[in-house]
Amino acid sequence: MLYYNTKFKFALPEGAPENLGGGIIAASAMPSGQLVRRIRAGFRKNPYLQHRLFDPQLYLAGLDKLVAPGTVANLATQPWFGKHDVPVYDSETHGTMKAYKDAHEQALLDSWRRTAPTTDDEIGDAVRACVKYQLDLGCEGILLPAPLTTTAEDAYQTETRWLDIGSTICLELRVAVPVYATVAISDTVLRNVNPFKNALLSTITSQIAARAEIAGAYVVLEQTVDSGYACTARDVLAGLLVLADDLTRGAGKRVVVNYVGSFGVVMSAVGATIWTTGYYRSQRRLRFADHEEVMALAQPRFFSFRLAGDVGLHSDLATAFSAGLGKKLLLPTTPGSEHLYQALADGTYPASVPQWEHRSNNLTAASAHYLIANNKMAMTLDSLDENERIDVVRRWLGRAADIAAELKAMGMHPPTTDCEHQAVWLAALDDWLAGRS
Amino acid sequence: MPSSPFAVSDVVVTFSGRFNIISELRVGGQGVVYRATRLSTPAGDSANDDVALKLHTDPHEDIRAEREIKTMEGNRHPNLANLIEHGLAVVAGQPVRFAAWAFIEGVALDHQLVAGPITPKIACVIGRDVATAVDHLWTRDRIVHRDINPKNIMLRTGLREAVLIDLGAAKHLNQSPITAPLLTWGTMGYLSPEQFTAAQNLTSASDVFSLGLVIQECLLGRHPTGCDQMRLLGGGLRTASICPAVPVALANLVDQMLAVRPAFRPLPKVLAVEFATLATIL
Numbered sequence: 209m210l211y212y213n214t215k216f217k218f219a220l221p222e223g224a225p226e227n228l229g230g231g232i233i234a235a236s237a238m239p240s241g242q243l244v245r246r247i248r249a250g251f252r253k254n255p256y257l258q259h260r261l262f263d264p265q266l267y268l269a270g271l272d273k274l275v276a277p278g279t280v281a282n283l284a285t286q287p288w289f290g291k292h293d294v295p296v297y298d299s300e301t302h303g304t305m306k307a308y309k310d311a312h313e314q315a316l317l318d319s320w321r322r323t324a325p326t327t328d329d330e331i332g333d334a335v336r337a338c339v340k341y342q343l344d345l346g347c348e349g350i351l352l353p354a355p356l357t358t359t360a361e362d363a364y365q366t367e368t369r370w371l372d373i374g375s376t377i378c379l380e381l382r383v384a385v386p387v388y389a390t391v392a393i394s395d396t397v398l399r400n401v402n403p404f405k406n407a408l409l410s411t412i413t414s415q416i417a418a419r420a421e422i423a424g425a426y427v428v429l430e431q432t433v434d435s436g437y438a439c440t441a442r443d444v445l446a447g448l449l450v451l452a453d454d455l456t457r458g459a460g461k462r463v464v465v466n467y468v469g470s471f472g473v474v475m476s477a478v479g480a481t482i483w484t485t486g487y488y489r490s491q492r493r494l495r496f497a498d499h500e501e502v503m504a505l506a507q508p509r510f511f512s513f514r515l516a517g518d519v520g521l522h523s524d525l526a527t528a529f530s531a532g533l534g535k536k537l538l539l540p541t542t543p544g545s546e547h548l549y550q551a552l553a554d555g556t557y558p559a560s561v562p563q564w565e566h567r568s569n570n571l572t573a574a575s576a577h578y579l580i581a582n583n584k585m586a587m588t589l590d591s592l593d594e595n596e597r598i599d600v601v602r603r604w605l606g607r608a609a610d611i612a613a614e615l616k617a618m619g620m621h622p623p624t625t626d627c628e629h630q631a632v633w634l635a636a637l638d639d640w641l642a643g644r645s
Numbered sequence: 646m647p648s649s650p651f652a653v654s655d656v657v658v659t660f661s662g663r664f665n666i667i668s669e670l671r672v673g674g675q676g677v678v679y680r681a682t683r684l685s686t687p688a689g690d691s692a693n694d695d696v697a698l699k700l701h702t703d704p705h706e707d708i709r710a711e712r713e714i715k716t717m718e719g720n721r722h723p724n725l726a727n728l729i730e731h732g733l734a735v736v737a738g739q740p741v742r743f744a745a746w747a748f749i750e751g752v753a754l755d756h757q758l759v760a761g762p763i764t765p766k767i768a769c770v771i772g773r774d775v776a777t778a779v780d781h782l783w784t785r786d787r788i789v790h791r792d793i794n795p796k797n798i799m800l801r802t803g804l805r806e807a808v809l810i811d812l813g814a815a816k817h818l819n820q821s822p823i824t825a826p827l828l829t830w831g832t833m834g835y836l837s838p839e840q841f842t843a844a845q846n847l848t849s850a851s852d853v854f855s856l857g858l859v860i861q862e863c864l865l866g867r868h869p870t871g872c873d874q875m876r877l878l879g880g881g882l883r884t885a886s887i888c889p890a891v892p893v894a895l896a897n898l899v900d901q902m903l904a905v906r907p908a909f910r911p912l913p914k915v916l917a918v919e920f921a922t923l924a925t926i927l
Contacts, residue, residue, distance in 0.1 A: 363845035414907035418848035
């Protein structure tokens with residue numbers, strides 16, 4: 209099931225599917241008080257958020273306030289990042305959000321400790337506040353906060369402490385919705401290790417599996433090395449598949465995965481219940497550098513379902529179309545991409561389809577199309593059994609790798625056109641298939 | 646076979662008036678256990694309790710002994726050894742920590758196995774009771790026993806109930822580690838794959854694996870790999886291949902316990918129920 213990775217804008221792009229499974233709202237999206245106010249305003253305009261989860265994003269506790277002041281100021285409003293005296297935003301008291309930020313942003317930044325709470329008392333206070341907040345937001349499940357796992361050295365002991373304190377507090381608060389352990393993991397701890405022999409992975413799944421009160425895991429991958437949208441590290445990807453399989457097929461738990469873009473399709477084939485994405489880079493991947501305040505205008509790209517990646521609209525798509533790859537890249541069409549296909553066939557691109565013109569911030573059509581294509585795959589997979597899912601996804605990746613090879617042979621390359629990850633995703637799936645018991 | 650560091654006469658002298666030493670039950674690396682009768686309580690009241698009196702003779706393992714005692718203080722469970730009292734004493738001039746455990750009338754599983762295989766029904770009773778004990782330790786205190794093997798399982802007389810004993814090797818997840826990194830603890834031939842590779846943060850799934858091996862040993866009458874730990878690195882042997890006569894449902898359950906990946910093993914709570922069901926129908 210596909211959920212939207214909800215940031216500041218709750219609204220889906222115009223033309224996006226209305227039957228998305230739900231949304232996961234990021235803590236960094238806005239200050240605490242503003243989020244509560246917007247959630248309480250209801251969901252008439254954003255019905256998908258009736259099924260909502262809230263990501264506390266404690267794994268961002270290491271952000272540097274000097275390079276990411278906007279994100280840090282939003283996160284610092286949440287008590288699980290540390291205590292301070294800054295009041296929660298209230299429109300009647302503070303007026304506009306801008307006025308609130310002008311008055312309190314510096315104090316929020318000053319309170320930023322750049323580390324997660326460490327003592328049992330601090331962790332208890334943080335988790336309690338976080339769970340209560342999610343209950344107030346009416347979330348359909350609780351995502352327990354957890355720090356980012358960047359090393360295998362302490363054998364997941366810190367995260368285990370957060371998990372046990374979290375489940376104790378959920379018991380105290382009589383939480384009646386499913387409780388998920390956050391597994392926020394840096395790709396560095398999964399690289400260059402056979403995923404089936406990765407002791408840390410085994411420890412993580414074992415720790416979650418052994419706790420009957422935990423419904424599953426919310427898995428978040430920090431991408432540190434790849435600069436593109438998609439992860440291209442085979443061990444990392446296979447590691448995520450092992451994680452999902454251990455927890456779902458092995459322990460009968462649920463897995464919710466975020467920040468892996470369309471690799472969520474593969475995770476879903478292996479057993480993940482929910483995967484989350486959105487068109488923008490910050491919705492597809494988690495990378496600390498993406499939170500830096502750099503002014504850059506996004507250019508649209510066309511998400512090719514069959515390629516399992518984006519094609520640049522500046523010239524790559526037209527070039528590929530001329531070379532006879534039009535059907536391979538553009539079919540099946542979505543309501544938003546039919547006109548694009550026709551315009552390329554008629555030679556009237558881009559004049560006849562301004563919504564697909566390569567122009568800064570011209571992203572609505574591309575965003576909606578991206579969600580429709582991914583949601584279609586999500587719904588198809590949801591209707592299949594495990595073996596069929598894996599078979600469908602393996603064939604999808606095999607064809608995508610072939611198309612990517614053709615594009616590469618034509619001189620195309622990331623970041624304009626995604627043609628590097630497909631073969632790696634396929635290899636990772638094959639690694640998992642070969643190693644699973 | 647290790648021998649006791651003390652002459653029984655020295656122990657008798659030390660505990661004179663408090664405990665009447667009857668016989669030496671077992672000598673191990675961490676200490677020596679005597680069968681005894683407790684004659685009086687620490688407060689001086691008269692008593693008449695059958696106890697297993699353990700003297701912790703290895704000073705290097707005193708922290709471990711102290712943890713075991715603290716854990717079991719006030720922790721009563723029918724499938725775990727119950728602590729009656731503990732303290733410090735001097736035997737032959739040497740200070741030792743002692744703990745008196747309620748004596749379990751019956752036989753240790755390793756002694757029982759000398760007579761040959763155990764029936765599937767009794768194996769299920771052992772599985773049920775040890776899984777219940779493992780679940781209690783894990784759920785209540787996040788403790789992994791780490792040394793489940795036939796020596797540490799007592800069968801009460803009549804073979805209708807099993808008791809898990811000796812938490813001397815236990816891993817307390819909520820407390821700082823005592824075992825150094827890259828070292829492990831337990832008994833060769835009964836370690837889970839992750840325990841053998843010295844994983845620091847074990848769970849009850851590790852105990853489930855060890856229990857699976859014990860059940861296979863019960864059904865087979867000998868250890869399935871002759872205690873060859875290396876043959877267990879990829880998980881346990883399939884039960885049907887070594888004990889073809891075992892009922893399929895029991896064989897499948899044991900095979901699940903012996904999965905190489907911990908997440909694929911059943912939770913001890915679930916196991917206890919499954920074994921209980923099998924014990925009634927076999």
